[in-house]
Amino acid sequence: MAIHISSVATSGLPGVTKDDFYSLLTGGDLVFCSGRDEVSIGIERMTDSPFSHVLMAWLPAHANQWLTIEATMHRGVHVGKLSDYVDGYNGDLVLTRRPMLTDQEKIAALNAGFAVLEDGYDWQQEVSIVAHKLISALPVIHPDNKYYCSGLMYLMSLASGHPLQKPGPNLPTPEDNWTDATVLPVCAMLHPAKPSEAIGAQRRVA
Numbered sequence: 196m197a198i199h200i201s202s203v204a205t206s207g208l209p210g211v212t213k214d215d216f217y218s219l220l221t222g223g224d225l226v227f228c229s230g231r232d233e234v235s236i237g238i239e240r241m242t243d244s245p246f247s248h249v250l251m252a253w254l255p256a257h258a259n260q261w262l263t264i265e266a267t268m269h270r271g272v273h274v275g276k277l278s279d280y281v282d283g284y285n286g287d288l289v290l291t292r293r294p295m296l297t298d299q300e301k302i303a304a305l306n307a308g309f310a311v312l313e314d315g316y317d318w319q320q321e322v323s324i325v326a327h328k329l330i331s332a333l334p335v336i337h338p339d340n341k342y343y344c345s346g347l348m349y350l351m352s353l354a355s356g357h358p359l360q361k362p363g364p365n366l367p368t369p370e371d372n373w374t375d376a377t378v379l380p381v382c383a384m385l386h387p388a389k390p391s392e393a394i395g396a397q398r399r400v401a
Contacts, residue, residue, distance in 0.1 A: 197373050197380045202245050203229050203287035208383040213281050216384045219290060220261060222253045223301035224381070225348065226277070227373055230286040234268070244370035245287075248344050251351065252277050253305055264308040266347040272311050281384070290381040291373075293357065300355035307354035308347065345369045 200206040211219065228248040229239070235247035250265035261277035280288060296304070346366035352359040360375045361367055372378065 197291060197375075197378050199370070199374060200245060203289055203383050204385055206289075206383065208289060208380055211382045211384055213384065216281055216288070216290060216382065217261065219381055220252055220254075220277075221292065222298075223293070223296055223304065224252045225291045225293070225372065225378065226250050226252055226263075226280065227289040227291060227369060228280065228284065228286055229289070230284070232285060235286065238369075242368045242370050244368070244373065246289075246369040246373055249348055249369045249372050250275075250280075250344065251305070251308065251348065253301075264305060264347075264351075266344050271313060272308065272347060273313065284386060287386055288384045290383075291378050292381055293377045294379060295357055295377060296355055300357065303354040303356075304351040307351045311347070311350070345372045348372050 226249065227246045228235075228250070229245040230236070230247045238247040239245055248265070248267075250263045252261050252263055254261050263275040263277050263280070264272075265275060266272045267275075343366070345368050349359045349361055349367050349372070357377060359367060359372055359377070362371055
């Protein structure tokens with residue numbers, strides 16, 4: 196299982212190049228994002244975690260481009276391109292896997308995500324969870340038909356028969372997804388990748 200880390204760079208996870216990252220992917224893997232913009236840093240600080248976002252990677256049949264299913268602030272629940280993260284993300288990425296899931300369970304989880312495509316991003320619950328941690332008297336808001344990234348991953352996991360952990364009444368944070376006993380880290384891609392890291396990655400992956 197993944198344990199709490201203070202940063203991706205100091206975690207000791209094997210570092211990989213972009214090509215290695217793609218070669219290690221399997222459908223249904225979760226990718227955790229450690230962003231550097233203001234919103235990402237705010238989420239990371241409030242949740243005491245290096246992670247501000249999580250998504251699921253998948254590869255359609257007969258396709259040659261990896262896609263994502265995720266919930267983001269500007270687009271809600273949507274299908275995106277994984278290359279937007281691997282090739283252009285301003286932060287670090289960690290590839291993780293849930294080995295107990297069968298192919299059918301991964302498909303069931305994806306279908307659960309497809310069922311809520313275009314639903315809104317649940318910024319209200321995400322912000323209220325953070326506020327509740329700071330001041331326990333403040334309520335947590337639960338809007339209908341809206342999800343944020345780790346809440347979406349939890350919803351999708353229910354369809355697989357192996358739900359991710361849900362501490363308390365609230366939907367989980369990215370850190371909750373990360374520390375779930377069934378989530379195993381595979382590798383990390385630091386951004387921007389340094390030549391020394393790429394050399395070390397080739398040795399570790401080989």
